[in-house]
Amino acid sequence: MAASGTPPAARNGDDGMLTVLFHILTNNVIPLSAMIAAGVIMQRAFSLDIRTLSKLNFYIFSPAIMFRLLYETEISAAMFGKILLFGALFMIAQYVLADLVCRARRASPSRRAALRNSVMFYNSANYGIPLNQLVFAGNPYTLSIQVLVSMIQSLVPNTYGVYAVNAHKAKLREIGRVVLTLPVIYVIPLALLLRAFETPIPPTLEAPIGYLANAFIGTALLTLGVQLGSMSWRIERAMAVDVGLSALLRLVVGPALAWGLSLLMGFDRLTTAAIIVSSAVPTSLSSVLLAVEFDNEKEFASQAVFFSTLLSVLTVTIVIALVM
Numbered sequence: 001m002a003a004s005g006t007p008p009a010a011r012n013g014d015d016g017m018l019t020v021l022f023h024i025l026t027n028n029v030i031p032l033s034a035m036i037a038a039g040v041i042m043q044r045a046f047s048l049d050i051r052t053l054s055k056l057n058f059y060i061f062s063p064a065i066m067f068r069l070l071y072e073t074e075i076s077a078a079m080f081g082k083i084l085l086f087g088a089l090f091m092i093a094q095y096v097l098a099d100l101v102c103r104a105r106r107a108s109p110s111r112r113a114a115l116r117n118s119v120m121f122y123n124s125a126n127y128g129i130p131l132n133q134l135v136f137a138g139n140p141y142t143l144s145i146q147v148l149v150s151m152i153q154s155l156v157p158n159t160y161g162v163y164a165v166n167a168h169k170a171k172l173r174e175i176g177r178v179v180l181t182l183p184v185i186y187v188i189p190l191a192l193l194l195r196a197f198e199t200p201i202p203p204t205l206e207a208p209i210g211y212l213a214n215a216f217i218g219t220a221l222l223t224l225g226v227q228l229g230s231m232s233w234r235i236e237r238a239m240a241v242d243v244g245l246s247a248l249l250r251l252v253v254g255p256a257l258a259w260g261l262s263l264l265m266g267f268d269r270l271t272t273a274a275i276i277v278s279s280a281v282p283t284s285l286s287s288v289l290l291a292v293e294f295d296n297e298k299e300f301a302s303q304a305v306f307f308s309t310l311l312s313v314l315t316v317t318i319v320i321a322l323v324m
Helices: 013-046 050-072 077-105 109-120 128-135 140-155 157-166 172-180 184-196 203-230 237-265 269-279 285-293 298-323
Strands: none
Touching: 013 128, 013 203, 013 298, 050 140, 050 184, 050 203, 050 285, 077 109, 077 140, 077 237, 077 269, 109 237, 109 285, 109 298, 128 140, 128 269, 140 157, 140 184, 140 269, 157 172, 157 285, 203 285, 203 298, 237 269, 237 298, 269 298, 285 298
16 A cells, blocks of 8 residues: 555556456455355255354354454554444434335335345445455554444344344344344454453464354355245235335445544544545445344345345445545
């Protein structure tokens, strides 16, 4: 990375943007699509058990990758607080906008929860982290911002997200019991405490944590593919509109909101750029996993992830060009 901290896309003009587009295609979109396609093929051929795959992601692979990211990445206390505040404000703003759209559409309670989740929960780990490393040339400062965003995007779906998809059909106490069984809410504070006290992880535990963390991306993408393979490929007009609105709010309105909040919070240029790029990624697999695990609008959630991922190759490139 240049001493000025300017990413390659900004330094090389049009050629740099073409390089970014090509890299996103070959290193993000095409590999993601290939894994999803493999899941579709496996489902069509063998009729896999989607709920078993979902449980593996929720209870094993997702906690492992979050633990490793938080334990290994340099994060200052000051930056931790600022990004947490931004994350909270950003979530609230997205919730309000998505809910207004749902009310205007007169959506059912289950669709409202699914649409809000598809906007609020974005792919900050297996899409956002590689994208951050590309755009900012492996800058450890911007990577720490991305890891914090990933932490928020792991914690909220496993707490509020579980509540949101069950609120219209279960009591609060029952939902609370479900949330308390999710490992990620314990993994996050544990990783932060171990890092704060510089406690080493024994090799006998470090190796299996690494194996499980490395398995997260592949398993999560295969799970999405299996879900896509098990649903009807014909989209009703009402669902198509909602999927389009979800993609618009996630890929276009999301980065604009992040830019506005960054200005209000007085972040410097590099921090602002990292936050905006982070907010531009497509809908997270978490929304699909939640929908599958708790049987809430599975087809809508899968299509929201699928189409936002396809469209993101264009929108993410435009966002990078604007912020750099």
